[in-house]
Structure formats: C-alpha cells, structure tokens
Amino acid sequence: MAPAGLPLLSLSSADSPFQQTAGVATCSGEAAERVARALQAIAPLAAARTTAVRQRLERVLAAFAAERVGVHHFASVSGYGHGDLGRETLDRVFAQVLEAEAAAVRLQFVSGTHAIAAALYGVLRPGDRLLALTGRPYDTLEEVIGLRGTGQGSLAEFGITYDELRLTAAGRVDLERIDAALAVPTRMVLIQRSCGYSWRPSLSVAEIGALVERVKAVRPECLVFVDNCYGELVEEQEPTAVGADLIAGSLIKNLGGTIAPTGGYVAGRAELVEQACCRLTAPGIGSEGGTSFDLNRLLFQGLFLAPQMVAEALIGAELVAQVFHDLGYAVNPLPGGPRSDVIQAVRLGSPERIKTVCRAFQSCSPVGSYLDPVPAPMPGYASELVMAGGSFIDGSTSEFSADGPLREPYVLYVQGGTHHAHVALALEKALAALEGS
Numbered sequence: 001m002a003p004a005g006l007p008l009l010s011l012s013s014a015d016s017p018f019q020q021t022a023g024v025a026t027c028s029g030e031a032a033e034r035v036a037r038a039l040q041a042i043a044p045l046a047a048a049r050t051t052a053v054r055q056r057l058e059r060v061l062a063a064f065a066a067e068r069v070g071v072h073h074f075a076s077v078s079g080y081g082h083g084d085l086g087r088e089t090l091d092r093v094f095a096q097v098l099e100a101e102a103a104a105v106r107l108q109f110v111s112g113t114h115a116i117a118a119a120l121y122g123v124l125r126p127g128d129r130l131l132a133l134t135g136r137p138y139d140t141l142e143e144v145i146g147l148r149g150t151g152q153g154s155l156a157e158f159g160i161t162y163d164e165l166r167l168t169a170a171g172r173v174d175l176e177r178i179d180a181a182l183a184v185p186t187r188m189v190l191i192q193r194s195c196g197y198s199w200r201p202s203l204s205v206a207e208i209g210a211l212v213e214r215v216k217a218v219r220p221e222c223l224v225f226v227d228n229c230y231g232e233l234v235e236e237q238e239p240t241a242v243g244a245d246l247i248a249g250s251l252i253k254n255l256g257g258t259i260a261p262t263g264g265y266v267a268g269r270a271e272l273v274e275q276a277c278c279r280l281t282a283p284g285i286g287s288e289g290g291t292s293f294d295l296n297r298l299l300f301q302g303l304f305l306a307p308q309m310v311a312e313a314l315i316g317a318e319l320v321a322q323v324f325h326d327l328g329y330a331v332n333p334l335p336g337g338p339r340s341d342v343i344q345a346v347r348l349g350s351p352e353r354i355k356t357v358c359r360a361f362q363s364c365s366p367v368g369s370y371l372d373p374v375p376a377p378m379p380g381y382a383s384e385l386v387m388a389g390g391s392f393i394d395g396s397t398s399e400f401s402a403d404g405p406l407r408e409p410y411v412l413y414v415q416g417g418t419h420h421a422h423v424a425l426a427l428e429k430a431l432a433a434l435e436g437s
Contacts, residue, residue, distance in 0.1 A: 031431035035424050038322040045336060046315045046420070056233050056307035063096035064304070074297035081291035090299055091287070094255075095267060097303065098232075099241035102270035104277050105251070105299060108290050109264030111395075112229040112250030113140040115276075119225060119248045119266050120144065120188075122279035126159035128187035133178065133211060134203065135167040137227070138196035139383075139405070171200030173211065179218055188223040189215055193239065194230040194341045197405055197413070199332060204340040205235045209242030216243070223272070229253055230341035230397070230415065233310045238267075246272045252396040254313075254342065257305030258418050259298050261393060309398060310342060313416050316400065316423035317344040320414045323427050344414045351375070351386075354404045354412050356437050358388040360430040361402050364422070365390020375406050383407045391416075400426065 073086040081087065087105070095103035109115040124130060130145070143149040146156025155162065165181050168174050182189075191211060195202045203211075212224045226239040228247040232254035239247050246268035251260040266276045277287040292299070321344050322335040330347040333339055348354050358373040368390040375384040389401035400417035404410065417423045 028432045028435055031428045031435065034326065034431055035319075035323060035427050038319055038326060038427075039424060042315070042318045042322050042335065045318050049311045049314045049318075053307045053311045055236065056310070057304075060097055060304060060307060063093045064300075066096060067093050069093065069300060073300065074294070076292035076294050076296055078291055081289050084290075084292055086296035087290070087292045090292075090296060093300070093303065094265060098238045098247070098267045100238075100247070100267035100269075100273075102273040103265055103267035104273050104280075104287050105263065105265045106277075106280060106290055107251075107261070107263040107292060107295060107299075108280060109250075110262065111140075112227075112248065112253065112264055113138075113144070115248040115250065115264030115266055116141065116227055116229075117144045118279045119246055119272070119276040120155060120190075121158075122275035122277070123223065123225075123246070123272055124155065124158075124160050124187060127161075129161040129163065129184060130155065130188050130190060131181055131186050132162070132164035132190045132192070133173055133181075133215075134190070134192045135164060135198060135200070137164075137190065137192055138194075138229075141227075167198075167200055171198070173203075173207075175214070178211075178214055182215065182218045182222065186219060186222050188225050190225050190227065191239075191244075192227045194227070194343055195332070195345060197411070199345065199347070199409065199411060201333065202231070202339070202341045202343065204338060205231075205237045205239060205242055208239045208244065212239075212243035230343050233307055234314065234340055234342065240268050245269050246276070248276070251299070251302065252393050253398050253416075254310050255303055255306050256299070256393075256396075256398055257302030257309050258393070258396065258398045258416075259305065260302040261295060261298060263299070309418060312419050313342040313398065314339060315420040316417035317342055317414065319420055319423050319427065320344045320346065323431070327431075342415050346412045346414065347409055348404075348412050349410050351406045351410055352437065353434065354406065354410055355386055356433050357412055357430045358386050358402055358404075360433040361388035361400070361426045362390055364426040364429050365400075367392055 067089050073089045076084045076086050090105050091103050094105050145162050146154030165174055193203050215222055223245045226244045226247045228249040248266045251263035266273050274286050281289045321331045324346045325331045325335050332345040362373050363369050373386050373388050375386045378385050383405035385403055385405055387403035391399035397416045400422055402412055402414040404412040
C-alpha cells in the first residue's frame with residue numbers, strides 16, 4: 001500500500017530493538033524455527049503458485065509474439081512523443097495480456113491513484129453519479145472524490161455526485177441493496193478489487209464478474225470501473241475479461257515486474273481509455289502524446305518478469321499469513337485461503353507492534369537498511385502512516401514492503417517481494433524483535 005516517498009529517519013543503535021553485530025540485527029533461534037515451520041507448512045501452496053507462472057507467462061509471450069516485439073521498440077521519440085512506435089506497441093501488448101479492447105501504459109502516470117483519477121475525471125461529467133460498491137475507497141481517493149479537502153478540484157467540486165454502498169458485517173458487498181442503490185440514475189460504479197486499508201476480503205475476478213452482470217441487469221448503460229491495483233496476474237483472468245468497462249493500476253505494483261521506474265495504465269473499452277488519456281494530456285492529444293524517455297525496454301521487460309514476481313509475492317504473502325496466524329494474530333486472508341491480490345493484512349493490535357515489525361522489515365531491506373520507519377503524515381492519507389520499504393524503486397510495492405495507518409484496529413499490510421527467501425529473512429527479524437519488545 002506504500003506510496004512513493006517513505007517517511008524514514010536514521011536509526012541509532014541505542015534506539016534499535018535488535019542485538020547489533022557489526023551493524024546487522026541478529027535473530028533468535030526460536031524465530032528462525034517458527035519461520036522454518038511455516039515454510040514447510042506452505043510448501044504445497046508455494047509449489048502451486050510456481051506452477052501457475054507458466055500459464056500467465058504463456059499469455060504474456062503470446063502478446064509479445066502477436067505484436068512482433070523487437071529491439072526497435074525499446075527506443076522512443078523525444079518532445080511531444082508523437083508516433084512513438086514502442087509506446088503504441090506496448091499499449092497493444094498490455095491490452096492483449098489484460099484481455100481488453102485497448103490500453104494506455106504511460107510513465108506520465110505518477111501512481112495508481114493518478115491513473116484512477118484520470119479515468120474518473122476523463123469519463124465522468126458534471127451531474128453524473130459515481131457509486132462505490134465496495135464501501136469507502138482507499139485513502140488516497142478520498143480527496144479525489146471530495147470526501148476530504150476543498151479547493152483542489154475534486155469530483156464533488158465539478159458537480160459529480162458520489163454515494164457508496166456500505167459493506168456487510170462480514171466485509172462483503174451488500175448484494176441485497178445493490179438494486180436499491182442503482183435506483184438513482186448512475187453513470188459509473190466503482191469496484192475496488194483490493195481490500196485497501198479495510199479489514200475485508202479482496203474481490204475475486206469471478207465476484208467482480210457477478211457484480212458486473214448484476215449492475216448491467218439493473219442499468220445496462222452504467223459503466224463498471226475497477227481499481228485493479230495489486231491484483232494483476234494473481235488470477236487467470238482480469239476484470240476486463242469478465243465485463244468491466246475500464247480498469248486502472250500502477251506499474252510499480254504487479255505489472256512492472258519490479259523494474260518499471262514509474263508509471264501506470266488504464267485498459268478497457270477503447271473510447272473510455274481515450275477519454276482517460278485526454279485527461280492525462282489534453283483533449284485533442286489524448287493517447288497520441290507523451291514520450292517514453294527511451295524506457296520502453298524496462299516496461300516490456302517488467303511485464304515479461306511480472307508473472308514470476310507476482311508468484312513470489314504471493315508465496316511471501318502466504319508465509320506472512322502462516323507465521324502470524326501461528327502466533328495467534330488475526331490475518332486476512334487466512335493461510336491457504338483464496339487470494340485475488342498480493343496483500344496480506346495482519347491485525348497487530350497496537351501502534352507499537354506495527355512500528356516494531358516495520359523497523360525489523362526495514363533493517364532487512366536491500367536499500368536503506370540503516371533507516372528507521374517513523375509515523376508521519378503522507379499526501380493523500382487521512383492518518384499518519386508507518387512504512388517499511390527499502391526498495392530499489394522508491395515506493396515500489398512490487399518489491400517487499402509493509403505499511404499501516406496508525407489507527408485502530410492497527411493493521412499492518414504486507415505486500416510484494418521479488419523472492420520469498422527475502423520475506424523469510426525479514427520475518428525472522430520481526431519475530432525476534434517482537435519477542436524482545
């Protein structure tokens with residue numbers, strides 16, 4: 001869940017909860033044994049995730065072959081970016097992988113929130129109604145919609161009405177109230193695939209498909225937009241394959257394969273993708289503008305790596321779930337439970353435990369291991385956050401990271417990881433730190 005720009009301060013040995021040996025924290029034998037037992041418990045799940053890489057990779061390779069991707073597509077043009085052959089080919093490759101009519105993959109999207117906002121502003125018009133079916137959206141969309149903040153050009157300030165359908169007590173979409181919620185003319189429904197900062201199950205693609213069918217039966221003209229962040233390539237299909245009109249996400253999450261330096265994407269019906277691009281650039285320019293800064297190779301290669309990276313992140317998530325479940329903490333999803341994104345939530349129950357675990361994870365990061373995560377306000381977030389994310393790409397959540405808002409019930413959200421061995425090492429340090437706290 002971590003955005004770019006992590007609030008980190010330097011760590012002194014006096015402040016550290018770990019034993020220090022030549023600047024490296026050591027772990028207790030009990031912590032290592034717990035992680036080893038958890039690894040053994042999830043071995044069948046890890047094998048299944050590794051096997052599933054093949055099918056996802058076949059889909060990616062088929063798209064590369066269909067578009068005859070070659071080294072000449074790695075270069076881009078300068079200035080306006082008109083006629084960027086590599087960018088145009090990349091768009092078609094992404095569209096095929098996502099089973100969409102069209103896609104726009106742009107480095108100019110600074111985050112997943114930016115791509116989602118471009119889609120909302122591009123498609124919605126004054127007087128339209130936006131209905132969220134999955135409860136309150138992720139924190140960073142609140143100011144986009146107009147639930148917080150004023151004077152920044154939110155949807156509300158442009159006369160777009162917003163309503164949300166509250167989730168059931170079990171954290172599920174309230175199917176019994178959908179028809180009534182759609183009784184009011186509605187231009188678009190918003191479905192957030194991932195749990196975000198909510199203690200609820202993330203939605204499977206099959207569940208999204210059922211919601212699309214339900215919405216279209218009541219209001220055929222209503223558009224279905226899916227915030228697809230953290231969910232790409234987790235399942236065999238994407239929401240666009242089951243009827244979603246438009247999806248959006250970030251490239252420093254799943255589809256960037258941990259090497260995309262920045263960016264995001266929108267995909268779906270061609271006219272809606274173009275409307276989102278007109279918001280990103282300008283009417284009349286749309287998808288025709290925007291250079292790729294000769295970074296197309298990283299975006300192509302990131303997509304090629306993505307099936308493997310997503311599988312490793314899922315194995316890491318299973319390991320986190322198993323370790324903390326064995327310790328008696330509430331986890332979501334449960335070990336071995338269905339997954340439709342790469343996020344693992346752990347209810348730690350106190351701000352001190354969140355800070356302790358984040359500090360341990362940060363100490364096991366490849367970048368900035370000497371830094372100490374401290375609570376701090378972040379642009380777009382309602383609560384102070386504490387984050388661990390010593391990643392090569394700043395704010396990348398396709399690399400191993402963890403974060404949580406410092407508000408009840410004090411849940412830590414863990415995601416990403418290029419190889420689950422890294423997650424295992426970080427967990428050993430976290431457990432040792434919790435033992436000593």
